[in-house]
Amino acid sequence: MGGTHRILIVDDNTAIHRDFQKILVGSEKRADISDLERDLFGASSARSGPTQYAISCAENGQAALELVKRGVQQGQAFSMAFVDMRMPGWDGLETLTQLFRVQPDLQAAICSAYMDYSWHDVLARLNRPGLRLLRKPWTSGEVLALVHELGARVGQARPASSRRMS
Amino acid sequence: MSVVTVDPKAKLLLQRERELFELRSLRSRAEEWFKALHAVSPERFDVTLEVQARRATEILVGALSFECAAALEYRPDTGEVVFGCAEPKPLPAGLRIERQAAEHFERLGGGRYGDEPEPALGTLAQALGLSKFFWRWCSSCRGSRFLFLAGSSPRTAQFHTFPDSDREHFGMFTSHAAALLSNSLLVADVRRERAELEVANRGLDASLRELEQTQAQLVASTQMVALASRQAGMAEIATGILHNVGNVLNSVNVCSEVALERLLGLPLEGLGKVSELLAEQADLGRFFAEDPRGKKALEYLSRVSERLLDERTGIASELSQLERHLTHIRAIITRQQAYAKRGEAERCDPSQLMEDALIIARNSHHRGSVEVVKEFSPVPSIHVGRHRVLQILVNLITNALLALQEAARPDKRLVAHVSAPTPGSVRLAVSDNGVGIAPEHAAKLFQHGFTTRSDGHGFGLHNSVLTAQELGGTLRFESAGRGQGAMFILDLPVESPEPAASSSAHPPRHSTPVAAQLDVQDA
Numbered sequence: 001m002g003g004t005h006r007i008l009i010v011d012d013n014t015a016i017h018r019d020f021q022k023i024l025v026g027s028e029k030r031a032d033i034s035d036l037e038r039d040l041f042g043a044s045s046a047r048s049g050p051t052q053y054a055i056s057c058a059e060n061g062q063a064a065l066e067l068v069k070r071g072v073q074q075g076q077a078f079s080m081a082f083v084d085m086r087m088p089g090w091d092g093l094e095t096l097t098q099l100f101r102v103q104p105d106l107q108a109a110i111c112s113a114y115m116d117y118s119w120h121d122v123l124a125r126l127n128r129p130g131l132r133l134l135r136k137p138w139t140s141g142e143v144l145a146l147v148h149e150l151g152a153r154v155g156q157a158r159p160a161s162s163r164r165m166s
Numbered sequence: 167m168s169v170v171t172v173d174p175k176a177k178l179l180l181q182r183e184r185e186l187f188e189l190r191s192l193r194s195r196a197e198e199w200f201k202a203l204h205a206v207s208p209e210r211f212d213v214t215l216e217v218q219a220r221r222a223t224e225i226l227v228g229a230l231s232f233e234c235a236a237a238l239e240y241r242p243d244t245g246e247v248v249f250g251c252a253e254p255k256p257l258p259a260g261l262r263i264e265r266q267a268a269e270h271f272e273r274l275g276g277g278r279y280g281d282e283p284e285p286a287l288g289t290l291a292q293a294l295g296l297s298k299f300f301w302r303w304c305s306s307c308r309g310s311r312f313l314f315l316a317g318s319s320p321r322t323a324q325f326h327t328f329p330d331s332d333r334e335h336f337g338m339f340t341s342h343a344a345a346l347l348s349n350s351l352l353v354a355d356v357r358r359e360r361a362e363l364e365v366a367n368r369g370l371d372a373s374l375r376e377l378e379q380t381q382a383q384l385v386a387s388t389q390m391v392a393l394a395s396r397q398a399g400m401a402e403i404a405t406g407i408l409h410n411v412g413n414v415l416n417s418v419n420v421c422s423e424v425a426l427e428r429l430l431g432l433p434l435e436g437l438g439k440v441s442e443l444l445a446e447q448a449d450l451g452r453f454f455a456e457d458p459r460g461k462k463a464l465e466y467l468s469r470v471s472e473r474l475l476d477e478r479t480g481i482a483s484e485l486s487q488l489e490r491h492l493t494h495i496r497a498i499i500t501r502q503q504a505y506a507k508r509g510e511a512e513r514c515d516p517s518q519l520m521e522d523a524l525i526i527a528r529n530s531h532h533r534g535s536v537e538v539v540k541e542f543s544p545v546p547s548i549h550v551g552r553h554r555v556l557q558i559l560v561n562l563i564t565n566a567l568l569a570l571q572e573a574a575r576p577d578k579r580l581v582a583h584v585s586a587p588t589p590g591s592v593r594l595a596v597s598d599n600g601v602g603i604a605p606e607h608a609a610k611l612f613q614h615g616f617t618t619r620s621d622g623h624g625f626g627l628h629n630s631v632l633t634a635q636e637l638g639g640t641l642r643f644e645s646a647g648r649g650q651g652a653m654f655i656l657d658l659p660v661e662s663p664e665p666a667a668s669s670s671a672h673p674p675r676h677s678t679p680v681a682a683q684l685d686v687q688d689a
Contacts, residue, residue: 113412137415
């Protein structure tokens with residue numbers, strides 16, 4: 001997986017924003033000791049590599065749409081979006097419909113504890129067979145696997161050289 | 167002399183005997199007519215015109231020895247024969263009554279044709295093959311004319327004669343027969359009408375059954391809707407809980423995973439290696455002073471301690487968050503358990519109900535910054551089904567929060583109001599300064615299925631107003647219009663209208679007097 005993926009989190013619950021942040025970016029404040037370990041003991045025991053994900057969060061569909069629009073305009077389109085189903089204003093379905101209109105190649109997963117629609121209906125309405133479902137409560141393993149999978153798809157569907165600017 | 171004397175006597179005797187014979191034959195003829203009158207009358211009056219007419223002609227020819235007889239019905243205006251039968255030969259096809267014949271019949275009613283020729287009847291007589299005959303004309307009950315004819319053909323007219331008394335008897339017989347024919351027409355009409363009535367009746371019966379069926383379906387579907395709306399009200403709470411618990415559990419997962427990861431990531435191996443390195447040194451003073459690794463080891467130790475402190479803070483923070491989340495979940499579950507158990511009417515503190523409803527509704531719709539103001543006056547406790555009131559209140563608060571969400575104003579405010587407008591009742595009101603209610607929506611607001619939200623099902627308020635009524639209370643609203651906010655007012659009686667056991671077991675308990683207590687929700 002090359003380069004940095006921009007990931008959009010759309011959830012009205014800000015605790016969920018924090019959860020994604022923690023898993024994908026990690027703690028910001030952590031004294032770095034890897035260089036000294038290399039000097040003292042030879043091989044480094046450092047666990048984390050450079051951050052591969054940039055997270056942006058929106059509390060509702062309209063705000064998410066603005067972020068996606070700006071990303072497309074500035075040539076820094078999001079790779080993927082995690083969208084909550086039950087939200088005030090636009091629900092997840094409406095939000096995704098709007099996002100896909102601006103950026104058709106956006107990879108996406110719906111996250112919800114409770115679905116107001118059947119999954120079949122969701123796929124039929126969005127006509128996106130590649131859409132993934134992330135059921136709450138999720139674990140970090142599920143999220144990382146999903147990010148990896150969606151990130152790999154971005155590479156296939158959209159060569160980094162020719163990003164669509166629709 | 168004697169001959170002379172005898173002769174007149176004998177002549178007289180002969181004459182008497184002839185007279186007697188004639189009288190006898192006349193009497194037997196009269197008896198035949200009399201029998202014929204009986205014979206032509208049916209046992210039942212439901213015979214058809216055809217059967218009745220045929221019977222009359224058969225009797226005229228068979229029992230009364232006329233050579234031929236006919237009975238027919240024709241229309242006086244056109245002379246068209248509607249129906250007819252004749253004995254012994256059938257009525258000639260295409261027979262019509264000519265105008266002059268018809269006029270003749272109309273004028274005279276009945277008569278004898280033959281001895282005094284009537285030119286008007288010549289054509290008809292010829293068509294029927296009659297030379298001398300009796301005729302009888304009457305009008306029928308449906309405006310047509312009946313015509314009876316009986317007599318001799320030209321071939322037999324010379325010797326086949328009928329006494330004059332036959333004319334009267336024929337008149338009697340045919341007027342009786344005409345009455346019978348009219349009667350059979352009437353019977354047919356009655357039967358047809360009855361059949362029509364029966365058909366109509368069956369139709370009515372069918373539509374009545376259909377109506378009953380529709381009514382039953384209507385009742386069933388109403389009950390179903392009532393059930394569905396009740397379930398929808400419950401579902402609203404349930405999905406809110408599910409959504410909320412799901413979110414909190416998510417954070418629980420992340421906290422515990424992050425804590426574990428940080429714990430496993432502690433640089434403890436490095437510490438071990440440093441202590442080994444130091445133990446290997448014969449002269450620690452020189453190692454620190456001269457060996458470049460000595461300085462780095464010291465720096466490493468200081469950074470590791472810094473890192474360990476960071477991690478401890480981080481892990482402690484994750485664990486305290488974890489505890490908060492778990493407390494939150496426990497609170498949600500406890501509250502649900504409390505309500506799940508309380509189905510029947512009991513003493514409730516209205517202010518507490520409002521508090522609980524606020525917590526439940528805000529759990530599932532915790533959105534942005536809304537100032538929540540509690541205007542709680544001291545009120546008596548009410549005897550009511552807790553969860554049912556709660557359901558209404560959660561619905562009202564949810565609606566208010568959604569109305570606020572849609573509004574653009576920055577000073578969003580929800581007022582929860584509890585008071586006792588009369589000694590026997592308690593008022594629970596929820597008002598907001600949100601988008602308000604358009605006048606055209608006001609009338610339909612409580613209707614089943616009415617909603618202005620794309621994701622609404624229109625059950626909430628409908629169900630709420632029904633529940634309020636079942637609880638012996640009322641639910642109404644006030645709104646100055648679009649953009650003017652709205653206030654929903656639930657008035658409940660202090661005593662439940664349903665007869666409930668042990669209702670007087672608890673004396674009315676008064677809530678703590680909290681006047682205009684202010685609670686500003688964090689953003």
